[in-house]
Amino acid sequence: MTRKSFPSHATGGELRDLEQPGYYGGFSTVSQKKSWEQATRNVVTDRIEKVPPIRFFSQDDAALLGAVIDRVMPQDDRSVERMIPILPVLDERLFKNSISGFRYEDMPSDQEAYQLGLKAIEEMARERFREPFVNLTVHRQELILKSIHDGQPDPANAVWEKMPIHRFWAMLMEDCVTAYYSHPWAWDEIGFGGPAYPRGYMRLENGLPEPWEKDEQRYEWNAPVDSLSQLEEQDAPPEHQSLHGHGGSH
Amino acid sequence: MPHRLGPMQILPSPMKKFAADECVDYCIVGVGSAGGVLIQRLARAGLRVVGLEAGPFWDTEKDWVSDEKGSHELYWNDLRITGGTHPLALGANNSGKGVGGGSVHWAAFAPRFHPSDFRVYTEDGVGADWPISYWDLKPYYELLEREIPVAGPAWFPWGDPHGHPYGPHPLGGVGDVLVRGCTKLGIRSVAGGPVAILSASHGDRPHCIYRGFCLQGCKVGAKASTLITHVPDAITHGAEIRAHSMASRISLREDGRVDGVVYFDREGKEHFQRARAVIVSGYAIETPRLLLNSACPGHRHGLANSSGTLGKYLMAQAGNVVAGRFEELIRLYKAPPAHALSEEFYETDPRRGFARGFAVQTVGPLPVAFAKQMTAAMGAWGWGMRRVMMDYNHWATLGVLGEILPWEDNRVELADEKDQHGLPVAKVTFNLHDNDKKLIEFGKNKVMEIMWAAGAKQVVQESRFAHLVGAVRMGSDPSMSVVDKFGRTHDIPNLFVCDGSILPTQGSANPGLTIQALAARTADYLIQQGDATFFSNRRDLTEPGIRYDLSPPYTRFKGNPRIA
Numbered sequence: 054m055t056r057k058s059f060p061s062h063a064t065g066g067e068l069r070d071l072e073q074p075g076y077y078g079g080f081s082t083v084s085q086k087k088s089w090e091q092a093t094r095n096v097v098t099d100r101i102e103k104v105p106p107i108r109f110f111s112q113d114d115a116a117l118l119g120a121v122i123d124r125v126m127p128q129d130d131r132s133v134e135r136m137i138p139i140l141p142v143l144d145e146r147l148f149k150n151s152i153s154g155f156r157y158e159d160m161p162s163d164q165e166a167y168q169l170g171l172k173a174i175e176e177m178a179r180e181r182f183r184e185p186f187v188n189l190t191v192h193r194q195e196l197i198l199k200s201i202h203d204g205q206p207d208p209a210n211a212v213w214e215k216m217p218i219h220r221f222w223a224m225l226m227e228d229c230v231t232a233y234y235s236h237p238w239a240w241d242e243i244g245f246g247g248p249a250y251p252r253g254y255m256r257l258e259n260g261l262p263e264p265w266e267k268d269e270q271r272y273e274w275n276a277p278v279d280s281l282s283q284l285e286e287q288d289a290p291p292e293h294q295s296l297h298g299h300g301g302s303h
Numbered sequence: 304m305p306h307r308l309g310p311m312q313i314l315p316s317p318m319k320k321f322a323a324d325e326c327v328d329y330c331i332v333g334v335g336s337a338g339g340v341l342i343q344r345l346a347r348a349g350l351r352v353v354g355l356e357a358g359p360f361w362d363t364e365k366d367w368v369s370d371e372k373g374s375h376e377l378y379w380n381d382l383r384i385t386g387g388t389h390p391l392a393l394g395a396n397n398s399g400k401g402v403g404g405g406s407v408h409w410a411a412f413a414p415r416f417h418p419s420d421f422r423v424y425t426e427d428g429v430g431a432d433w434p435i436s437y438w439d440l441k442p443y444y445e446l447l448e449r450e451i452p453v454a455g456p457a458w459f460p461w462g463d464p465h466g467h468p469y470g471p472h473p474l475g476g477v478g479d480v481l482v483r484g485c486t487k488l489g490i491r492s493v494a495g496g497p498v499a500i501l502s503a504s505h506g507d508r509p510h511c512i513y514r515g516f517c518l519q520g521c522k523v524g525a526k527a528s529t530l531i532t533h534v535p536d537a538i539t540h541g542a543e544i545r546a547h548s549m550a551s552r553i554s555l556r557e558d559g560r561v562d563g564v565v566y567f568d569r570e571g572k573e574h575f576q577r578a579r580a581v582i583v584s585g586y587a588i589e590t591p592r593l594l595l596n597s598a599c600p601g602h603r604h605g606l607a608n609s610s611g612t613l614g615k616y617l618m619a620q621a622g623n624v625v626a627g628r629f630e631e632l633i634r635l636y637k638a639p640p641a642h643a644l645s646e647e648f649y650e651t652d653p654r655r656g657f658a659r660g661f662a663v664q665t666v667g668p669l670p671v672a673f674a675k676q677m678t679a680a681m682g683a684w685g686w687g688m689r690r691v692m693m694d695y696n697h698w699a700t701l702g703v704l705g706e707i708l709p710w711e712d713n714r715v716e717l718a719d720e721k722d723q724h725g726l727p728v729a730k731v732t733f734n735l736h737d738n739d740k741k742l743i744e745f746g747k748n749k750v751m752e753i754m755w756a757a758g759a760k761q762v763v764q765e766s767r768f769a770h771l772v773g774a775v776r777m778g779s780d781p782s783m784s785v786v787d788k789f790g791r792t793h794d795i796p797n798l799f800v801c802d803g804s805i806l807p808t809q810g811s812a813n814p815g816l817t818i819q820a821l822a823a824r825t826a827d828y829l830i831q832q833g834d835a836t837f838f839s840n841r842r843d844l845t846e847p848g849i850r851y852d853l854s855p856p857y858t859r860f861k862g863n864p865r866i867a
Contacts, residue, residue: 075693090522092365096373127685154379154394158386158730195685202684226684230674234692235372243695245636245670248369250522251310253512257475260632260696269632274693282685 068274070132075242076274080267082240082247093248097237104138109148109164114171115140120187121174124194124282126229137239142232160220170221173212174201180208195281244269307364308531309524312507314362315539323574327351328837329829330564330578332550332593335404336815337802337822338584339529339537340447344826346542347853353543353576355566357589358401360546361530367520371671374519377401377408383588384718387732389768391619397771398588402544403530405586405815408518410641411499411526412664412813413453415444417462419650420810423708427651427658429738430708431616431807434779434788437463442849443820448497449861450854451527451819452505455496457864461646466864469502471495472511475638477665480627480699484757485645485663492663494643499527499815506857515636515667526639529819536855548574551726553581553597553606553798561606561798567724579837580797580829582790584822587617587771587804591715592729594775594800607792607800613785614715616776618809619733621705621743622769624666624676625750626698627759633699640667641813648749649811657738661705661746662811663753668700676700680765701754703746704769706811707739715774733768772814775804787844789828790821796840801825826853 068074083101086094107115122139123129131137145151147164160166177197178186186194200207204219233239240247246254246266254263262268276283306314321327329345331338334354342354359376361367368374379398385391399405418437423430441463447453448468455467472495474482485492495502500517501510511525524531534544547569554575556562563577583590591614595605605613644664651658668676674692677683683691718730735743747764754762778784781793790801803818824847829836831847 074689089369090364093368093370093373096368096370100372125684126688151375152380152382152394153392154381154398155383155385155392155731157390158384198685202682223678226678226688227675230678230688231372231671234670234674235370239692240670243670243692244634245695246634248516249514250369250512250516253514253523254637255513257473257513257638258479260476260634262634269696274690276686276690280686282687284681284683284687284690 068130071130072132072135073238073241074130075244076269076271077241077244077267078270080241080244082237082245085247085265088252089248090250093250097248100236105141105145107141107144109144114168115144116187117171117175118143118167120194121198121225122229124191124198125225126233127282129277135238137233137236139229139232143228146228157220159217161216163224166216166221166224169212169216170225173206173210177206177208177210192279199281306362308535309363309508309522311509312524312531312535315535318538319541319543321351321353321543324577326577326579327353328579329582330355330576331582331584332564333357333404333584333586333589333802334402334529334534334544335399335584335586335802336406336529336818339403339406339533340819340822341582341584341801341826342542342544343533343537343540343855344823344853345829346537346540348830350830351541353545353578355548355550355564355576356402356544356546357549358399358546360402360544361407361520363520363522363524367522369514369516369519369522371519371669377520381722382720382728384720384728384730385733386730387713388734391731391733391768391771393588393731397619397769398586402534402546403528406528407520407530409813409815410517410666411639411815412641412644413448413451413497413499413816414644414646414662414812415462415465416810416812416817417649420808423659423808429658431776431778433807434777439846440817440820440824443823444816445863446849446851446854447816447819447823448863450858451499451532452501452861453497453499453816454502455498456493459493459497460491461649467497468861468863472498472500472502472639472642475513475642476633477635477667477699477701478638478643480629480633480757481643481645481663481665481701481753484753487756488753490645490647490753492643492645496642498639498641500639501525511639513638515638515640515669517639517641533855549724550585550593551596551724553583553593555597555599555602555606555795559601559795561795571724580799582799582801584802586802587774588715588729588731590800590802590804591774592717595717596726602794607785607794607798609794610782610785612776612783614774615711615713616709616807617713617715617731617733617774618707618709618772618806619768620770620809620811621661621703621707621739621746622767623703623743623747623750623764624668624680624700624767625703625747625754625762625764626676626680626700627754627757628694628697628761629699629759630697632696634696635667635699636669638667641665646811648746655745657741657745659706659708659742660811661703661742663750664702664704666700666702670695673698673700676765680763699754699757699759701750702769703743703750704811704813705742705746706809708736709773709776709808710734710736770809770814772803772806772809775800776807777805778807787842790825791842796842797836799825
């Protein structure tokens with residue numbers, strides 16, 4: 054189902070079919086679940102074990118959005134059984150019409166925005182490369198998505214004249230990172246301690262690990278060499294106006 | 304299983320139930336930061352009070368989780384429309400739903416406003432003056448600091464310098480970055496508070512365990528919310544809190560006084576709660592929305608809106624997040640997000656070319672929130688997102704908290720869309736003005752400078768907004784404001800508003816403590832007025848005098864360190 058992009062090279066070999074990417078080898082938040090309280094244990098365990106079915110998107114749209122998500126939040130380095138479900142989580146949100154408490158006045162509803170966005174992406178693929186988006190090479194898929202990311206859709210599409218392209222992109226990213234980084238396997242990848250009640254933390258300073266956490270074991274990590282979604286490291290973009298839900302700060 | 308509020312506290316039971324047709328003294332709409340304090344005071348004074356809360360009555364052990372995504376239900380997720388040149392994100396950013404309201408998911412920074420905040424127009428010729436001074440509110444600041452209570456440094460040097468009843472918290476990695484960067488630049492900072500988070504246990508509430516999930520609802524019971532600080536005492540003293548009760552309209556009698564509140568229960572069934580007086584405590588969006596939705600003959604443009612200012616002068620604070628990547632590990636998820644700050648730039652400095660100022664504060668986004676910030680701050684996506692997140696533990700985040708002035712065009716109105724009850728939803732419009740833009744630019748650059756000074760290898764920032772106040776402003780001139788200095792509407796003698804919406808200006812302090820201090824003061828006033836509120840149209844504006852005998856348990860024998 055998932056089209057893999059080219060392997061990534063790193064010190065010590067290729068990053069592919071990994072059970073656990075990242076710099077915290079052997080760290081497992083779920084291994085600590087006995088020290089979490091019941092309500093949290095249920096929520097986090099369900100996230101691994103109960104992947105919701107696709108109910109909102111049609112089969113075609115689900116395939117298309119799946120291909121988009123594979124580029125927007127790529128997991129080619131992960132082994133298939135350790136892929137984090139993103140599409141089902143997004144589909145469930147739209148199926149339940151669960152929103153974040155607001156809609157921008159220049160945006161349609163979240164449900165409609167996804168339908169429109171997918172329509173535009175498919176039309177852009179067919180116009181530019183004369184093929185459905187799902188059949189394109191990884192590079193060509195990235196070309197289309199990068200142009201949306203940059204706010205300069207290539208080719209232009211009527212949908213983006215009605216719907217602000219940057220707001221659609223922000224919503225897509227927000228949904229993808231919410232699904233990915235709320236999953237305990239992603240916590241293991243980035244070295245986040247996860248739930249810590251009732252035990253709590255005792256080493257607050259100097260980035261020190263708890264006895265049950267792992268210290269970082271850094272190595273040279275490289276994204277696929279010609280991927281367009283790599284960070285342009287040293288120069289942060291001018292001013293991306295903030296568009297997401299803003300939760301979680303102050 | 305008993306209804307739990309944290310691991311040690313149990314909700315008093317049984318709760319008083321008023322009969323369906325019974326007329327109560329006060330019906331309070333919204334049991335959040337202000338509503339929780341009000342209902343507790345009024346119940347203690349022996350008044351018959353019902354609180355209507357649109358959201359659930361949380362059982363913290365069952366309903367709350369140590370998980371970002373799993374905490375979605377804490378927020379006001381119903382539809383609102385947001386627009387203007389700088390549309391505000393709502394929901395999780397600033398709006399709670401459920402008993403405790405926003406105090407359930409606030410970060411719990413609890414600084415006081417400065418004396419200058421109450422005289423912004425007089426001192427700077429912008430914004431508005433408050434109808435009260437800092438010194439009117441000071442005894443209530445001190446009292447609430449003991450009640451909720453506030454932990455912090457022994458010496459808080461800005462505004463009216465003061466100490467705190469509970470000692471400061473240990474420093475986390477992000478706080479260390481703030482202190483380090485500020486020190487390098489000769490900027491004063493404090494750490495370990497002021498926060499409404501326990502550094503030692505307090506009655507039936509344990510101390511903080513530094514797990515970092517403050518914004519997801521504190522299961523520990525260490526962070527103050529009115530759900531655990533004031534609501535239990537309200538119920539002990541005979542108040543009734545009706546959860547899942549969405550107020551739709553305040554009912555006006557022919558004599559120009561209100562006589563109760565129409566609301567929908569969980570099943571969508573309509574009820575009418577009769578009351579001798581009504582207090583709206585729904586915060587800066589739902590309060591004006593309810594008053595606008597209550598328009599009726601004689602009040603065509605919304606209840607108590609003869610001034611035409613209802614819904615106007617809405618404010619949010621600039622809340623730019625500055626993120627810095629360090630060589631060394633920070634692990635920003637440990638310790639409360641709120642734990643160190645500087646108010647060195649709070650006051651107007653004419654050399655900066657704009658009025659008023661900003662604070663610098665720690666923030667502590669957990670992985671999902673941080674990834675969203677990187678979408679905005681770095682344009683991260685795809686492999687770039689994966690890479691930046693693999694460095695999550697190397698980043699520290701500081702926030703600007705900047706004062707945006709009250710402008711008439713920043714407002715809450717009714718939209719064409721309707722909610723599940725058929726009530727028009729709120730439409731929020733927000734525009735930045737020249738002074739705001741200059742202030743944000745300066746504040747953002749200053750915090751980036753602090754981040755570099757702390758030793759960051761890379762610094763990025765995201766523009767955003769925090770908190771909501773205003774839209775039902777208080778003032779002494781009935782043609783320029785909706786309520787008087789005690790929260791009584793100028794137009795209707797037995798209709799009050801008590802929440803963040805009455806603030807005329809907002810300073811660069813988090814509004815929670817000020818909202819609660821104002822609620823305690825309004826409660827003292829209502830209690831002192833007695834039955835006059837219910838029968839008389841006379842407006843008595845004499846100060847009530849503070850009551851020290853109405854506090855929740857465990858407040859006595861605590862003190863505010865005084866600094867000579």
